[in-house]
Amino acid sequence: MSALSQKHLIGLKPLLKSDIDLIFQTADNFKEVLQRPIKKVPSLRDITIANLFFEDSTRTRISFELAEKRLSADTLNFSASGSSVKKGETLLDTVRNILAMKVDMIVMRHSSSGAANFLSQHISANIINAGDGTHEHPTQGLLDGYSVREKFGNLKGLNYLIIGDIKHSRVAGSDIPLMLKMGAKVKVCGPPTLIPKHIEELGVSYEPNLRKALEWCDVANVLRIQLERMDIKFIPSLREYSLFYGVNRELLDSINKDITIMHPGPINRGVELNSDVADSKQSIILQQVENGVAIRMAALYLLAGRN
Amino acid sequence: MQPRVILDSKKLNLTITRLCHQLIEQHKDFANSAIIGVQPRGVFLADRIHKKLGEILKKKTIPYGKLDITFYRDDLHLQEKPILADKMDIEFTLEGKNIILVDDVLYTGRTIRAALDAILAYGRPDDVELLVLIDRRLQRHLPIQAKYVGKIIDSITSEKVKVEWKETDGDDKVWIVEDKD
Numbered sequence: 180m181s182a183l184s185q186k187h188l189i190g191l192k193p194l195l196k197s198d199i200d201l202i203f204q205t206a207d208n209f210k211e212v213l214q215r216p217i218k219k220v221p222s223l224r225d226i227t228i229a230n231l232f233f234e235d236s237t238r239t240r241i242s243f244e245l246a247e248k249r250l251s252a253d254t255l256n257f258s259a260s261g262s263s264v265k266k267g268e269t270l271l272d273t274v275r276n277i278l279a280m281k282v283d284m285i286v287m288r289h290s291s292s293g294a295a296n297f298l299s300q301h302i303s304a305n306i307i308n309a310g311d312g313t314h315e316h317p318t319q320g321l322l323d324g325y326s327v328r329e330k331f332g333n334l335k336g337l338n339y340l341i342i343g344d345i346k347h348s349r350v351a352g353s354d355i356p357l358m359l360k361m362g363a364k365v366k367v368c369g370p371p372t373l374i375p376k377h378i379e380e381l382g383v384s385y386e387p388n389l390r391k392a393l394e395w396c397d398v399a400n401v402l403r404i405q406l407e408r409m410d411i412k413f414i415p416s417l418r419e420y421s422l423f424y425g426v427n428r429e430l431l432d433s434i435n436k437d438i439t440i441m442h443p444g445p446i447n448r449g450v451e452l453n454s455d456v457a458d459s460k461q462s463i464i465l466q467q468v469e470n471g472v473a474i475r476m477a478a479l480y481l482l483a484g485r486n
Numbered sequence: 487m488q489p490r491v492i493l494d495s496k497k498l499n500l501t502i503t504r505l506c507h508q509l510i511e512q513h514k515d516f517a518n519s520a521i522i523g524v525q526p527r528g529v530f531l532a533d534r535i536h537k538k539l540g541e542i543l544k545k546k547t548i549p550y551g552k553l554d555i556t557f558y559r560d561d562l563h564l565q566e567k568p569i570l571a572d573k574m575d576i577e578f579t580l581e582g583k584n585i586i587l588v589d590d591v592l593y594t595g596r597t598i599r600a601a602l603d604a605i606l607a608y609g610r611p612d613d614v615e616l617l618v619l620i621d622r623r624l625q626r627h628l629p630i631q632a633k634y635v636g637k638i639i640d641s642i643t644s645e646k647v648k649v650e651w652k653e654t655d656g657d658d659k660v661w662i663v664e665d666k667d
Contacts, residue, residue, distance in 0.1 A: 181568065211573075220557035220558060222556075222559075
């Protein structure tokens with residue numbers, strides 16, 4: 180197996196296990212590149228990539244940009260604010276205009292679920308979804324899986340817990356299919372209002388009690404409470420959420436188990452995760468960020484020029 | 487055409503020994519020199535050379551690395567499928583060292599061009615020399631020559647030189663076969 184089964188990276192749901200293995204294996208190579216004195220290879224010097232961010236981002240955007248530069252691709256950055264989107268230009272028109280300037284690949288973040296998929300049906304350039312609404316964030320899912328694999332050697336048989344707002348989370352949307360495909364067991368935990376109905380159909384179990392859920396897991400991915408995506412009150416208050424679902428040192432110490440803690444960022448410190456956990460040895464949050472560049476390099480390298 | 491053997495096991499091992507002695511003439515006790523094999527096939531030869539040098543010099547500490555050139559190739563955009571990389575394994579600093587780059591066959595010179603770029607990403611060696619087992623001198627695309635050559639072969643483009651090793655192919659042998667691609 181030396182090529183991906185897909186032309187775009189819209190989500191992890193359509194990927195095969197062999198695709199994920201291939202991306203991980205390639206990311207190993209790029210991780211080594213990133214340790215060298217000169218952290219740059221000329222592999223994509225003939226490729227131009229447009230980063231279209233219709234929604235705010237720090238980590239993902241910088242990570243993609245760095246990955247592209249490490250591969251010697253030409254990049255251009257676009258953000259919705261200060262662009263013709265404000266004048267009412269449609270998504271498809273914006274993208275077609277950019278592609279008319281001979282751009283080969285699109286990295287796109289959009290607040291509407293399905294935006295990347297919609298685009299892939301109308302244009303021929305390779306698309307990488309950098310997060311679409313509450314649907315998927317495939318490179319985040321991949322780097323989460325990669326970081327866990329790095330720590331445990333294998334994902335098979337691991338107990339993987341996702342805590343928090345599963346309903347609005349595109350990270351959960353990508354983590355769940357990835358972990359299941361790689362043979363891990365997945366449980367979600369959070370207030371019932373933030374758990375999608377019928378989540379069991381995905382092969383995922385639900386545990387409303389945080390302590391019980393933590394006792395079960397090897398790795399806990401703590402999600403951010405996304406107030407910007409909540410148009411109605413799903414939780415009474417942040418303080419109450421923190422009381423019931425906040426992960427803190429006291430709680431972890433009372434469980435006799437060395438649980439690995441992850442967070443996709445940005446952290447609301449003191450809400451879903453306390454600093455005494457986020458900055459402790461149990462946390463691999465910064466490794467996740469580091470691995471993000473290698474994973475994105477792998478995805479770009481494997482998709483570039485695939486038609 | 488009939489495949490023909492140009493180096494059998496005995497000749498190949500004699501050639502490797504001769505190459506090692508040539509290296510020692512130049513590099514003495516390898517105090518400031520290192521061997522780097524080009525992935526994937528150059529590494530088999532580099533393994534042998536490294537081992538033989540260790541035996542002759544009675545020295546086990548000659549620095550030895552493996553270089554993957556995949557991301558530096560000049561034909562990545564011409565490929566239907568992405569090319570997967572091999573492992574890079576260079577555990578020592580190249581700064582100020584004399585590097586001996588080892589590959590099995592020198593043909594168009596493009597691999598070595600890529601290898602030079604890849605090496606320079608690790609640091610700035612004092613100098614880089616090239617050692618190859620087989621030099622197909624008539625097919626060069628770039629102005630690249632090896633300093634140490636096992637055997638020169640005047641072959642045509644439709645022929646292919648196959649270097650086989652006991653470890654992976656069952657026997658040490660170099661042949662010329664018809665290139666079917």
